[in-house]
Amino acid sequence: MRDAxxxxxxxxxxxxxxxLDTMNFxxxxxxxxxxxxxxxxxxxxxxxxxxxxxxxxxxxxxxxxAEQGQSPQQIRTAMYxxxxxxxxxxxxxxxxxxxxxxxxxTPESIVVTVGAQESxxxxxxxxxxxxxxxxxxSTPCYVGITGAARLLDIPVVDVEEPPDGFSCADxxxxxxxxxxxxxxxRAFYVVPDHSNPSGTTLSQRARTELxxxxxxxxxxxxxxxxxxxxxxxxxxxxxxxxxxxGVVVHLGSYSKTLFPGARIGxxxxxxxxxxxxxxxxxxxxxxxxxxxxxxxxxxSLSQAVVAGALLATGGRMSELNARPASYYGDAMRxxxxxxxxxxxxxxxxxxxxxxxxxxGGFFLNVQVSxxxxxxxxxxxxxxxxxxxxxxxxxxxxxxxxRTMRLSISYLTPIEIDEGIDRLATFIESETRRRPD
Amino acid sequence: MRDAxxxxxxxxxxxxxxxLDTMNFxxxxxxxxxxxxxxxxxxxxxxxxxxxxxxxxxxxxxxxxAEQGQSPQQIRTAMYxxxxxxxxxxxxxxxxxxxxxxxxxTPESIVVTVGAQESxxxxxxxxxxxxxxxxxxSTPCYVGITGAARLLDIPVVDVEEPPDGFSCADxxxxxxxxxxxxxxxRAFYVVPDHSNPSGTTLSQRARTELxxxxxxxxxxxxxxxxxxxxxxxxxxxxxxxxxxxGVVVHLGSYSKTLFPGARIGxxxxxxxxxxxxxxxxxxxxxxxxxxxxxxxxxxSLSQAVVAGALLATGGRMSELNARPASYYGDAMRxxxxxxxxxxxxxxxxxxxxxxxxxxGGFFLNVQVSxxxxxxxxxxxxxxxxxxxxxxxxxxxxxxxxRTMRLSISYLTPIEIDEGIDRLATFIESETRRRPD
Numbered sequence: 009m010r011d012a013x014x015x016x017x018x019x020x021x022x023x024x025x026x027x028l029d030t031m032n033f034x035x036x037x038x039x040x041x042x043x044x045x046x047x048x049x050x051x052x053x054x055x056x057x058x059x060x061x062x063x064x065x066x067x068x069x070x071x072x073x074a075e076q077g078q079s080p081q082q083i084r085t086a087m088y089x090x091x092x093x094x095x096x097x098x099x100x101x102x103x104x105x106x107x108x109x110x111x112x113x114t115p116e117s118i119v120v121t122v123g124a125q126e127s128x129x130x131x132x133x134x135x136x137x138x139x140x141x142x143x144x145x146s147t148p149c150y151v152g153i154t155g156a157a158r159l160l161d162i163p164v165v166d167v168e169e170p171p172d173g174f175s176c177a178d179x180x181x182x183x184x185x186x187x188x189x190x191x192x193x194r195a196f197y198v199v200p201d202h203s204n205p206s207g208t209t210l211s212q213r214a215r216t217e218l219x220x221x222x223x224x225x226x227x228x229x230x231x232x233x234x235x236x237x238x239x240x241x242x243x244x245x246x247x248x249x250x251x252x253x254g255v256v257v258h259l260g261s262y263s264k265t266l267f268p269g270a271r272i273g274x275x276x277x278x279x280x281x282x283x284x285x286x287x288x289x290x291x292x293x294x295x296x297x298x299x300x301x302x303x304x305x306x307x308s309l310s311q312a313v314v315a316g317a318l319l320a321t322g323g324r325m326s327e328l329n330a331r332p333a334s335y336y337g338d339a340m341r342x343x344x345x346x347x348x349x350x351x352x353x354x355x356x357x358x359x360x361x362x363x364x365x366x367x368g369g370f371f372l373n374v375q376v377s378x379x380x381x382x383x384x385x386x387x388x389x390x391x392x393x394x395x396x397x398x399x400x401x402x403x404x405x406x407x408x409x410r411t412m413r414l415s416i417s418y419l420t421p422i423e424i425d426e427g428i429d430r431l432a433t434f435i436e437s438e439t440r441r442r443p444d
Numbered sequence: 445m446r447d448a449x450x451x452x453x454x455x456x457x458x459x460x461x462x463x464l465d466t467m468n469f470x471x472x473x474x475x476x477x478x479x480x481x482x483x484x485x486x487x488x489x490x491x492x493x494x495x496x497x498x499x500x501x502x503x504x505x506x507x508x509x510a511e512q513g514q515s516p517q518q519i520r521t522a523m524y525x526x527x528x529x530x531x532x533x534x535x536x537x538x539x540x541x542x543x544x545x546x547x548x549x550t551p552e553s554i555v556v557t558v559g560a561q562e563s564x565x566x567x568x569x570x571x572x573x574x575x576x577x578x579x580x581x582s583t584p585c586y587v588g589i590t591g592a593a594r595l596l597d598i599p600v601v602d603v604e605e606p607p608d609g610f611s612c613a614d615x616x617x618x619x620x621x622x623x624x625x626x627x628x629x630r631a632f633y634v635v636p637d638h639s640n641p642s643g644t645t646l647s648q649r650a651r652t653e654l655x656x657x658x659x660x661x662x663x664x665x666x667x668x669x670x671x672x673x674x675x676x677x678x679x680x681x682x683x684x685x686x687x688x689x690g691v692v693v694h695l696g697s698y699s700k701t702l703f704p705g706a707r708i709g710x711x712x713x714x715x716x717x718x719x720x721x722x723x724x725x726x727x728x729x730x731x732x733x734x735x736x737x738x739x740x741x742x743x744s745l746s747q748a749v750v751a752g753a754l755l756a757t758g759g760r761m762s763e764l765n766a767r768p769a770s771y772y773g774d775a776m777r778x779x780x781x782x783x784x785x786x787x788x789x790x791x792x793x794x795x796x797x798x799x800x801x802x803x804g805g806f807f808l809n810v811q812v813s814x815x816x817x818x819x820x821x822x823x824x825x826x827x828x829x830x831x832x833x834x835x836x837x838x839x840x841x842x843x844x845x846r847t848m849r850l851s852i853s854y855l856t857p858i859e860i861d862e863g864i865d866r867l868a869t870f871i872e873s874e875t876r877r878r879p880d
Contacts, residue, residue: 013715013716013717013718014715014716014717014718014727015717015718015719016717016718016719016720016725016730017719017720018573019570019571019573019717019730020569020570020571020572020573020734021573022569022733022734022737023570023730023733023734028733028736051525051526052525054517054520054521054524054525057520057523057524058520059506059519059520059523059524062502062523062745063499063502066498066499070495081490083495084490084493084494084495085490086705087493087495087498087705088490088493088495088703088704088705089487089488089490089703089704089705090487090699090704090705091705122558122738122739122740122742122743123739123740125737125738125739125740126738126739129737129738133456133458133595134455134456134459135455135456136456137454137455137456137457152737152740155736155737156737156738158737159569159734159737159738160596263526267524267525268524268525268526269522269523269524269525269526269527269743269744269745270743270744270745271739271740271741271742271743271744279449279450280449280450281449281450281451281452281455282449282450282451282452283451283452283453284452284453289452291450294452294455294459297458297459297464298456298458298459298595300464300591301458301561301565301588301591301592301594301595302558302561302562302565302592302595302738303558303559303561303562303707303739304558304559304561304588304707305707306558306707307558307705307706307707307743307745307746308705308706308707309498309705309706309743309745309746309749310743310745310746313745
């Protein structure tokens with residue numbers, strides 16, 4: 009068949025976004041230099057995976073359904089047929105977030121989604137209804153949420169995080185500034201624990217103040233926190249567990265705590281919605297309606313495998329992740345130790361290099377004195393065999409021009425040491441290099 | 445935690461759509477009258493399902509990867525990690541549509557999606573870029589496509605199907621009318637074979653003319669045809685297999701041919717896209733970029749199970765579906781036979797009842813002389829123990845007020861006979877009933 013020709017300019021604007029091209033560029037560099045050590049992908053470590061576990065989880069869930077008194081016919085229906093739009097394992101997820109996160113909600117407040125990405129899309133679609141509605145994001149910002157906003161033509165307002173950590177005063181100032189412009193900030197997206205991409209964590213004081221400000225100004229908080237249970241220390245309480253005003257929508261993911269291939273996430277949305285007739289629903293009910301127009305329901309196979317894993321530890325994802333969390337903690341410390349050894353304080357000052365020291369999560373940031381752009385990345389991969397992510401990808405309105413994101417999650421200890429050595433050599437070479 | 449109160453009027457307009465409430469009503473009636481025989485759900489028949497097959501399919505796909513020379517580490521990665529956004533079983537799907545549907549495309553032209561619903565959303569989002577872009581649909585119309593359009597605030601234009609079948613003249617007239625209004629009809633959605641909800645099939649002559657008109661007017665055709673391989677007769681060739689002008693985007697689904705719970709669909713989009721620099725991509729590449737903002741990638745578990753089923757028959761879904769197709773054919777014939785027996789020509793004329801006689805698919809339509817509204821449905825369920833779907837749900841701009849959709853796919857032969865008897869009694873009672 010003959011191929012028709014369409015103009016890209018006739019396609020939706022989200023496809024012209026430079027972030028897509030830059031992500032593409034990163035993939036190309038990775039493929040072009042396969043021997044380079046890559047600090048780019050935010051993937052979980054492979055070493056704990058075993059395909060046998062998939063079968064064990066599936067069997068455990070099927071046994072569980074039988075123990076609950078379901079007939080073989082009912083179990084077939086649960087596995088094979090269209091399932092409930094909001095998900096079939098909501099009760100197990102509700103139990104799990106209660107024991108792990110002290111989030112106490114009914115199963116009806118939860119919608120199971122195809123990863124946290126679909127949760128973001130559902131939530132943005134439900135909340136952003138008029139031309140003046142805007143999404144606020146803590147910047148630097150995860151590209152998943154800004155991508156979902158672009159897809160729905162929703163304006164995004166940055167609340168830039170200062171070097172010493174998130175500022176509630178800046179958050180409030182941004183709300184007031186937008187209101188003064190006639191716009192309506194409906195929600196604020198934040199990763200409170202070991203953020204992607206910056207690695208930073210909100211203090212308890214910032215959490216309390218953020219919740220108070222959100223309640224006072226009627227702005228919902230979209231809390232996305234996938235790195236909590238894969239980090240070595242006991243995390244601060246979630247925003248949702250402290251949500252006395254009902255201002256937090258909590259986005260959950262099993263991509264880091266179980267495995268990404270399952271594509272299972274969830275959203276906790278227990279806010280009450282009242283219609284013109286005084287009828288009350290939950291925000292979760294409304295999100296499920298939107299889900300029916302996006303994916304209808306989430307794969308029953310994936311839900312079954314996640315359910316089997318939850319059943320194995322009574323919902324304690326924290327327990328299931330004790331070993332990975334310790335592994336990632338070691339990897340982060342090894343990275344920081346090697347950076348310190350290869351770039352000791354004197355040399356660091358001379359080169360104009362700094363980095364932050366997260367206590368968990370997958371990411372840290374390295375600031376340098378040269379442009380960490382795509383040309384620099386190409387030289388880094390080609391001449392030094394090391395790959396990182398330019399932080400500018402995470403600034404929707406510009407920024408991050410001299411910062412790299414390093415991900416420590418996917419590498420072995422040997423790769424980390426060798427990778428940091430290569431990175432240090434690259435930074436030295438780049439800092440001392442004459443301009444082209 | 446305290447529940448905040450939000451107004452439904454502040455949520456997105458798609459949530460105020462009456463179709464959602466009516467679908468909800470249908471679910472409620474079904475739950476309220478559990479002993480009623482329901483001709484409502486368009487679900488596949490349960491009887492062929494066996495949970496053991498899931499494990500067999502998974503094992504077959506894992507063995508296949510090993511036979512292809514993949515290491516245990518690579519297989520773990522394929523099952524556990526984030527996968528390619530466009531899907532990991534595109535080669536198997538390309539092989540399958542070649543043998544089953546004479547659609548000859550490269551794997552790169554395919555994006556694996558979370559059911560056909562996500563394919564619809566991707567395609568609409570990519571193509572509808574400006575305020576004047578409109579989607580045309582053959583009406584009565586499947587609610588999945590109109591739902592996706594509402595979600596993206598895309599205007600929908602009906603091309604109403606006359607009682608004697610789809611009219612290409614009406615299609616062209618609608619294009620010209622929209623253009624004259626300053627609007628840009630970008631795509632036309634149609635189910636060419638045994639349509640949901642009307643059960644009608646496009647003739648080969650209509651297919652040829654539709655393709656010619658679409659090419660001439662530069663309107664893409666979104667071909668959605670999930671009932672072809674679960675129907676007893678050899679179907680007419682797909683529009684895509686006759687697509688010499690590259691105007692067809694083909695939406696595929698395994699929900700009917702394998703099982704809905706997997707949530708696996710695909711879209712074939714081999715159209716070339718040229719950007720301002722003359723760079724060429726495929727529409728499938730652009731759809732994958734949009735998918736990265738919706739679900740990131742499709743469950744690797746679900747893809748593996750579908751792949752295992754495809755491998756079992758060398759991709760011949762038609763072969764795998766020989767038994768179900770024959771079962772559904774029998775069910776349709778049994779339904780038509782019983783209707784004819786219970787409502788013979790004389791009585792039919794007296795009551796003002798007519799129905800169409802599809803040769804395949806899951807659906808047929810029954811026209812009556814009274815309003816087939818929700819009150820009538822409630823009486824039907826309560827007094828006669830039989831449930832059907834009001835056809836008005838499938839007319840975005842109004843219509844279908846005296847027609848019911850019957851689905852024959854989910855019932856046993858005994859249920860069909862008993863259900864049609866009840867339906868005939870209901871129709872008699874309703875036709876002779878005095879107005880309230």
